[in-house]
Amino acid sequence: MQEEAKKSVDIRQNMARLRELRLAKEAQELRTETSKTNQHARPKPKKRFR
Secondary structure, eight states: OHHHHHHHHHHHHHHHHHHHHHHHHHHHHHHHHHHHHHSOOOOOOOOOOO
């Protein structure tokens, strides 16, 4: 009985840890996506000499 209770507690802790990691990853992806859209497209430098 105690083993089953310990297993269930361990599973819940692992699920909470994985949820935090997933949320952190999603937040990081959202930040990088937002920063990419905020950057202005730079014109290509013109070649002056050949």
